[in-house]
Amino acid sequence: ETGVTQSPTHLIKTRGQQVTLRCSSQSGHNTVSWYQQALGQGPQFIFQYYREEENGRGNFPPRFSGLQFPNYSSELNVNALELDDSALYLCASSFGIWDLAGGSGNEQYFGPGTRLTVT
Amino acid sequence: DAKTTQPTSMDCAEGRAANLPCNHSTISGNEYVYWYRQIHSQGPQYIIHGLKNNETNEMASLIITEDRKSSTLILPHATLRDTAVYYCIVRVLGSQGNLIFGKGTKLSVKP
Numbered sequence: 034e035t036g037v038t039q040s041p042t043h044l045i046k047t048r049g050q051q052v053t054l055r056c057s058s059q060s061g062h063n064t065v066s067w068y069q070q071a072l073g074q075g076p077q078f079i080f081q082y083y084r085e086e087e088n089g090r091g092n093f094p095p096r097f098s099g100l101q102f103p104n105y106s107s108e109l110n111v112n113a114l115e116l117d118d119s120a121l122y123l124c125a126s127s128f129g130i131w132d133l134a135g136g137s138g139n140e141q142y143f144g145p146g147t148r149l150t151v152t
Numbered sequence: 153d154a155k156t157t158q159p160t161s162m163d164c165a166e167g168r169a170a171n172l173p174c175n176h177s178t179i180s181g182n183e184y185v186y187w188y189r190q191i192h193s194q195g196p197q198y199i200i201h202g203l204k205n206n207e208t209n210e211m212a213s214l215i216i217t218e219d220r221k222s223s224t225l226i227l228p229h230a231t232l233r234d235t236a237v238y239y240c241i242v243r244v245l246g247s248q249g250n251l252i253f254g255k256g257t258k259l260s261v262k263p
Binding site for chain 2: 037066068073074075076077078081089091123125140141142143144145146
């Protein structure tokens with residue numbers, strides 16, 4: 034186990050509703066990334082938070098938003114849910130951010146995910 | 153789009169070595185190769201990463217060709233619990249550290 038926890042495990046919502054997913058990062062980690070994984074596909078990057086600020090965003094609309102708290106836990110909020118939002122939502126924590134100059138890597142540790150079903 | 157190419161699926165006999173190939177012919181000089189795996193209904197699990205030298209840890213070995221255009225992940229003694237989707241990822245500069253996943257290789261370890 035990685036020490037990254039997510040809640041809830043499963044969730045069913047109706048189209049047009051709003052949802053909040055939560056993630057607690059591994060002890061000592063200050064960066065949280067969120068991914069969406071549709072059935073049969075690899076995870077797709079949504080956005081990353083570093084020290085409570087958004088630090089990068091993938092190709093997702095503004096109705097996907099997030100927060101990071103002083104204890105480095107994080108929330109993913111999705112407004113106006115659509116059927117295509119049905120997916121496994123994964124968060125991953127790491128220490129620091131990608132070192133662009135040195136190219137060194139900080140591996141990300143993933144939580145078990147939240148399975149969201151939109152009907 | 154992912155910058156790597158992997159076979160869709162592979163089989164391996166339990167106790168034998170599993171060799172998973174990955175092509176990354178457009179890799180840049182300071183981009184790393186990462187491997188993750190995802191067991192059914194769980195989050196991806198970090199396995200190993202490398203730049204140009206071969207790497208080994210308690211889980212696996214990573215062999216990167218001299219021209220860095222391809223690599224092989226080796227699980228030396230595969231067990232049934234190694235059945236998973238294995239993702240080969242090139243860390244893209246300027247991506248703020250996010251991982252770009254392809255579809256990966258579905259490895260089935262059979263008794």
